[in-house]
Amino acid sequence: MKAKEFVDGLKRRFPNEPEYIQAVDEVVSSIEDTYNEHPEFERYNLLERLCIPDRIFSFRVSWVDDKGNVRNNMGYRIQHSNAIGPYKGGIRFHSSVNQSILKFLAFEQTFKNSLTTLAMGGAKGGSDFSPRGKSDMEVMRFCQAFITELWRQIGPDTDVPAGDIGVGGREVGFMYGWYKKMAREFTGTFTGKGREFGGSLIRPEATGFGNCYFLLNMLATRGIDIKGKRVAISGSGNVATFTAVKLMELGAKVVSMSDSDGSIVVADGLTEEQLQYILELKNIYRGRIREFAEKYGCEYYPGERPWHHVKCDIAMPSATQNEIDGDDAQALVDQGVIAVSEGANMPSTPDAIKVFLGARILYAPGKAANAGGVAVSGLEMAQNSQKMSWTAEEVDSRLKNIMADIHHQCELFGKEPDGFINYVKGANVAGFMKVARAMMDQGVL
Numbered sequence: 382m383k384a385k386e387f388v389d390g391l392k393r394r395f396p397n398e399p400e401y402i403q404a405v406d407e408v409v410s411s412i413e414d415t416y417n418e419h420p421e422f423e424r425y426n427l428l429e430r431l432c433i434p435d436r437i438f439s440f441r442v443s444w445v446d447d448k449g450n451v452r453n454n455m456g457y458r459i460q461h462s463n464a465i466g467p468y469k470g471g472i473r474f475h476s477s478v479n480q481s482i483l484k485f486l487a488f489e490q491t492f493k494n495s496l497t498t499l500a501m502g503g504a505k506g507g508s509d510f511s512p513r514g515k516s517d518m519e520v521m522r523f524c525q526a527f528i529t530e531l532w533r534q535i536g537p538d539t540d541v542p543a544g545d546i547g548v549g550g551r552e553v554g555f556m557y558g559w560y561k562k563m564a565r566e567f568t569g570t571f572t573g574k575g576r577e578f579g580g581s582l583i584r585p586e587a588t589g590f591g592n593c594y595f596l597l598n599m600l601a602t603r604g605i606d607i608k609g610k611r612v613a614i615s616g617s618g619n620v621a622t623f624t625a626v627k628l629m630e631l632g633a634k635v636v637s638m639s640d641s642d643g644s645i646v647v648a649d650g651l652t653e654e655q656l657q658y659i660l661e662l663k664n665i666y667r668g669r670i671r672e673f674a675e676k677y678g679c680e681y682y683p684g685e686r687p688w689h690h691v692k693c694d695i696a697m698p699s700a701t702q703n704e705i706d707g708d709d710a711q712a713l714v715d716q717g718v719i720a721v722s723e724g725a726n727m728p729s730t731p732d733a734i735k736v737f738l739g740a741r742i743l744y745a746p747g748k749a750a751n752a753g754g755v756a757v758s759g760l761e762m763a764q765n766s767q768k769m770s771w772t773a774e775e776v777d778s779r780l781k782n783i784m785a786d787i788h789h790q791c792e793l794f795g796k797e798p799d800g801f802i803n804y805v806k807g808a809n810v811a812g813f814m815k816v817a818r819a820m821m822d823q824g825v826l
């Protein structure tokens with residue numbers, strides 16, 4: 382197998398899916414050598430079967446807004462691979478959603494879920510519906526219409542959705558409620574549920590906390606202490622805010638946050654009071670980060686990401702894909718960044734990744750660093766099938782162990798002769814090998 386030829390072939394078959402091709406290219410180039418050590422993989426045409434999703438559902442979602450207008454959106458679910466467990470992955474509601482973006486996310490999810498050590502395959506779903514500016518009742522009607530189409534394709538041992546961008550506790554509650562009504566069963570078919578109906582403690586915190594635990598593991602390889610380090614975060618949603626909470630608990634300084642309208646920069650680091658304000662602003666009032674700048678009079682950059690405006694030791698991009706380009710990466714490296722740990726999925730473009738690897742900083746791709754979210758979803762599934770719920774301490778301690786295990790796998794497969802750990806290669810090879818072995822044993826399907 383030659384990575385370039387393989388990716389060019391996929392590009393010809395899926396010419397309008399740039400994000401999907403970008404994600405495949407990154408994985409395939411880094412596993413090329415390992416793959417070629419196993420001629421049996423090629424005989425089974427394994428790579429192509431692993432890169433093309435098992436199946437894709439796409440459907441129209443019609444719903445009625447508060448003014449009585451009939452609205453139509455697209456809905457999708459990509460079931461990528463169930464080689465090592467039931468399909469598992471979040472649901473994204475955002476105006477930018479299309480098949481290419483969901484295919485890239487489902488592909489990445491397959492490798493990430495493999496790294497968690499838990500039995501979960503890969504999937505992703507979503508809609509180009511945007512909850513922004515919609516009333517609770519509009520969001521509810523949309524969620525019900527979406528699940529009316531999707532409910533037959535999901536189930537606790539079949540496919541287990543969760544939240545993602547634009548889908549939080551409110552949306553999961555509405556979708557789970559309608560699923561339960563259609564399927565007439567009360568099972569763990571969604572994760573990220575409310576605590577009263579099967580949701581796990583620490584699931585809301587898991588992705589952000591897990592990313593911080595992964596970062597601590599990386600810093601330890603170079604004997605670096607996190608205390609006093611300045612950390613630039615992008616985003617101000619679920620992942621970003623809980624990253625900030627844990628960082629401040631660890632004694633680091635959070636020097637930026639953002640949303641899709643702009644970025645704030647607080648050179649001395651957020652205070653506890655300011656962090657509380659952001660948590661309320663974002664989680665209760667669904668407000669904008671600009672309102673923080675207005676209240677506290679800090680620097681605000683409308684329409685811009687934080688990377689060119691901050692002095693930081695560490696960057697934790699936690700908003701969306703392709704939010705750090707080559708220029709941004711160079712600016713971060715030039716001002717002395719020592720670590721980049723990705724909370725978002727594929728936030729760095731291929732050019733940015735080249736810059737980080739070339740500078741030999743600690744660089745953790747999302748499929749390793751943000752795997753704590755789906756890992757605790759796996760723990761939620763385990764609790765649901767036992768009809769039990771574990772304490773916050775129990776879940777948090779399992780999360781720490783899982784992140785340490787993922788770090789160990791990256792080290793095992795990504796350590797170069799001079800001691801540098803290539804986390805991109807490590808995560809891709811480790812994630813790939815487990816899925817590949819399972820596929821070999823199960824025959825051609």
Ligand code: NDP
Binds near residue numbers: 475616702
């Ligand atoms: P949220 O919807 O809670 O927050 C998303 C944040 O990113 C918001 O601040 C949002 O701003 C901003 N954002 C979204 N899209 C864009 C865009 N196109 N340009 C600029 N800013 C944008 O989502 P999450 O925090 O859950 O997800 C963030 C990232 O983390 C995603 O890549 C997701 O796939 C990934 N992830 C999430 C996990 C989870 O458990 N939730 C697990 C692993 C990865 P605004 O409010 O203006 O829209």
Ligand code: 8G0
Binds near residue numbers: 469544
């Ligand atoms: O819990 C999940 O399945 C989930 C939700 C949102 C995002 C992700 C991810 O790993 O990207 C997983």
